[in-house]
Amino acid sequence: MDGQTLASDVHALVQIAKLARSDSLSEGLAVEEARVERRREAAVVGGPEPIPMARVEPLQIPGPAGTMDARLYVPPGPTPSALLVYYHGGGWVIGDLETHDRPCRFLAAHAGVQVLAVDYRLAPEHPFPAAAEDAFAAYAWARANAARFGVEPARIGVGGDSAGANLAAATCLLAREEEVTPPAMQLLIYPVTTTEDMPSRRTFREGFLLTKNDMDWFEDRYLPPGVDRSDPRVAVLAAEDLGNLPPAYLATAGFDPLRDEGEAYALRMRDAGVRVTLRRHPGLVHTYANLTAICPSAHHAMLEAAAALRTGLSA
DSSP states (O other): OTTOOOOHHHHHHHHHHHHHSOSOTTTTOOHHHHHHHHHHHHHHHTOSSOOOOSEEEEEEEEEBTEEEEEEEEEOSSSOOSOEEEEEOOSTTTSOOTTTTHHHHHHHHHHHTOEEEEEEOOOTTTSOTTHHHHHHHHHHHHHHHTGGGGTOOGGGEEEEEETHHHHHHHHHHHHHHHTTOOOOSOEEEESOOOOSSOOHHHHHTSSSSSSOHHHHHHHHHHHSOTTSOTTOTTTOGGGOSOOOSOOOEEEEEEEEOTTHHHHHHHHHHHHHTTOOEEEEEEEEEETTGGGOTTTOHHHHHHHHHHHHHHHHHTOO
16 A cells, blocks of 8 residues: 555554454543553563563652652663653553553663653543643653663653654653753654644555544544644644754654654654654554564564664763
């Protein structure tokens, strides 16, 4: 489709998924049911054994509406002096620390950095801008507490996948607007950057793990009536000025409804003078960050992301 060929291992997974699950969250599924299903799916594709860490530490960090749960991943070997603040995907509605345990371990192990995963508030209980406010607060807290983790403040980055990548991008914009020292880099894996109906949302509207109906379901819960859907804290592509942002590694998947908006954001940042590496993985689908244990093609794509992270946060 669209001049691309789906990777064979991903194609097999997509066919299995069609037999095992509904193709859309919008088909009468309650929010809590969707969260349980997402945790179950993450466990199924996560592999039999998690990547070992030297330490996995549960934390509670302050947020604008009280404390947030977080989890620190420290890889084996000498304690890294670089840190990635990571925001999980799940459409601002259904992800959590458990659904993204495997991607955090993968990045910590292969990039040689500490990873601080943040359990930000979820919609619809906490609609926009709750998640964006929590994401920025978590980054600010990490900078203020760098010495606690043996981290150099100049080697703290932000990253995430899907809605989490949206929060990472929004955090960089907020840091610039609030005149807070910006992250060292932004690691954006198939980010949400707009609520507009980009061409890839139509081309890959169904059949590839994330559907257009899913995105509508997520956005309707995170952005209820009355919310300005062009607010740059969610529609980062709508920001008037994308200059003076941290260097970015932005990866998209060829068979992803979010492909075009992610690439449009990368090109706009580049036009504004930001150093950007844009990488499309033409044979992959949305959620590949969670598929490293079962899909070699996803494993290779995330190894590249880890290499970019290692470089971006290098001394």
